[in-house]
Amino acid sequence: MKNNENNENNQWGEPISSGTQVVGPYFGAYGGAFIPEILYSTIEELKEEFHKAKNDPAFWEEYKALMSNYSCRPTPLTYAERLTEHFKGAKIFIKREDLNHTGAHKANNVMGQGLLVKRMGKTRVIAETGAGQHGVATATMAARFGFDCTIYMGEVDVKRQRPNVFWMERLGATVVAVKEGTRILKDAINEAMRDWVSNMDSTHYVLGTACGPHPFPEMVSYFQSIIGIEARKQILQQHGALPARVYACVGGGSNAMGIFSGFFDDPVELVGVEAGGYGLSTGQHASRLSSNDSSIGVAQGYKTYFLQNHEGQMKETHSVSAGLDYVGVSPILANFKETGRVRFEAATDKEVIEALTLSIKKEGLIPALESAHAFVQAFKEAPELSADKAIIINQSGRGDKDIFTVADAYADPAWREFIIAKAEEYHE
Amino acid sequence: MNKTKVTEYIENQLKKKKILLMTHIVCGYPDFETSYRIVEEMVKAGVDMMELQIPFSEPIADGPVILHANQKSLESGTTVKDCLDFARKVTSDFEIPFLFMSYYNILFKAGVDTFVKEMASRGLQGAIVPDLPPEEGSKYLSCMDEKGLSPVFIFTPNTSFERMKYIANLARGFVYCVARKGVTGLDTSFSDKLETYLQQCREAVQLPIALGFGVKDKSDVNFLIGKADIAIVGTQSIRVVEQQGLKALGPFIAGLRD
Ligand SMILES: Cc1ncc(COP(=O)(O)O)c(C=O)c1O
DSSP states (O other): OOSOTTOGGGTTOOOOOSOGGGOSSEETTEEOOOOOGGGHHHHHHHHHHHHHHHTOHHHHHHHHHHHHHHSOOSOOEEEOHHHHHHHTSSEEEEEEGGGSTTSBTHHHHHHHHHHHHHHHTOOEEEEEESSSHHHHHHHHHHHHHTOEEEEEEEHHHHHHTHHHHHHHHHTTOEEEEEOSTTSSHHHHHHHHHHHHHHHTTTEEEOOOSSOSSTTHHHHHHHHHHHHHHHHHHHHHHHHSSOOSEEEEEOSSSHHHHHHHGGGTTSSOEEEEEEEEETOGGGTOSBOSSSSSSOEEEEETTEEEEEOBOTTSOBOOOOOSSGGGOOSOOOHHHHHHHHHTSEEEEEEEHHHHHHHHHHHHHHHOOOBOHHHHHHHHHHHHHGGGSOTTOEEEEEEOBBSGGGHHHHHHHHTOHHHHHHHHHHHHHHHO | OOOOHHHHHHHHHHHHOSSEEEEEEETTSSOHHHHHHHHHHHHHTTOOEEEEEOOOSOOTTOOHHHHHHHHHHHHTTOOHHHHHHHHHHHHHHOOSOEEEEOOHHHHHHHOHHHHHHHHHHTTOOEEEOTTOOGGGOHHHHHHHHHHTOEEEEEEOTTSOHHHHHHHHHHOOSOEEEEOSSSOTTSOOOOSHHHHHHHHHHHHHOSSOEEEESSOOSHHHHHHHBTTBSEEEEOHHHHHHHHHHOGGGHHHHHHTTOO
């Protein structure tokens, strides 16, 4: 067993080392590297640099130091006493990735890749972003390390996440609003790829989730595994036993891979929660692994389940949360779906707002809309479990960025008035 | 390995011409009737071979012009089946070889063996699949070989000589040498560096070599004479039709060679 609680040296937790499960290029039938020939040598270089870093203890030390001095790690595991009382079931613990610098788990991946960029001697980074969290994290990393930075973001997402765009620009990044395709996350990935095939000599593509061509799924999961390693140690300290279940939302799959990594070898049920949008029966959702609407395909460099039509054209997806609104999903999770190691569920937009309301009222926590999907499923299941059991919810990010979307969902009249007044002020 | 029909055709044409021309269209853009007339104009103007692109929703290797054409075609309802039917029509009406170009998901979703059989029965002679590196393509390769079709692979300025040799072993028909980094439709500088690169491509493979990305006028094509066997014109002909209309296409194509 890896990362044993008896291992005193492992205070911080070391990266997942066991688990043939997380070594690419293939995870069961999924993964691979379906890339244009022009990127072959760039991907080779990245693989080599990543493997060198992975085998270099000094690299992990540097990563740990950076994450604790710059990004609040280890993040706490919070016992949610009032939510537990409310549901009268399992003890609810919440892993606080919202407390990372820039407000989401995205920082773990981005800072790790930033260190690799330094090692490779590149001077520019590019990234796609959906909710804008990964974009902000990447722009922050670029500012910290002194890299040039361009962020690709679908035009629809630029509209729904303007505050994040504002901060990315303040951080010195160029934000490109992608007007192609459905103008959301997948289209931003395509545009970032197009930049990368043009500028790979100077530029590293900081992919934001556990998707894309090898080695990205493995590499992103490796950096995010810090979440699960900490969480395992913390739950043993606070609860004295492993949790019964662990819940995480699944967009591309990076925060889920992160927290699940701590528990792969344990008798712990892992639950991934996807965006159910308006409901699975409406077809307007982004549920790849929890609905029957997806099928296996190859796009954006990797093989996995995609929401696509019978001829292989990608479908439009819908979610209230930009960060989960994506057609593909981590090939590692696709494999875990097949092996049964992870169970997948969907939460609708409506349920998400309800869960958000409850966690704000009961715990003073404001999860990101993405993270709130995990809360929905945990809230449904907590009452089924006895009080001696514990569950962990991964709060992948904080919800401040969602203020416009959430205020609309609440139809808050005072907020509306404020925005109108502000708009009038600008008109004058 | 026996030569495929595509290789034989290219070798024969090269006895008559200093350099061959291959052009590209996106099937169903702006509509199938126009696509057909574009093919007709191109063949009349002396094009030697053509790529028919099946539009895909995520064309990562294509630049703005072809990307836009992919999207417009899909928006107007183009299906893969429509493209196969269109291919049947042009391969029976025109003498030159036609190849499909698309992304791997289109083949994968249909089933690679089924798709290759469909291609063969429609008279297509090969395919270019830019997001399918040879490492991931063993099934595709064996299906194509079985039907005598040409899986065209790609060399780039980033491809090491060693890797060129590896790819050369698996390639059939000809090799598509990409002139530069980046996506389709941007400018290429036709320079000494390009010449050195083409020499290296030539040394790595016995098959004919084609150069594409950024070829847009007669001086580009002239530059390539003696250095490559085929000049590939993609984006520029779409631009000509978009900006000057269909009637400008024939003169444009004819004007690319003496
Ligand atoms: C807060 C938050 N959680 C979750 C996600 C979904 O990504 P992943 O599934 O890779 O964790 C995002 C993506 O933008 C996010 O911002």
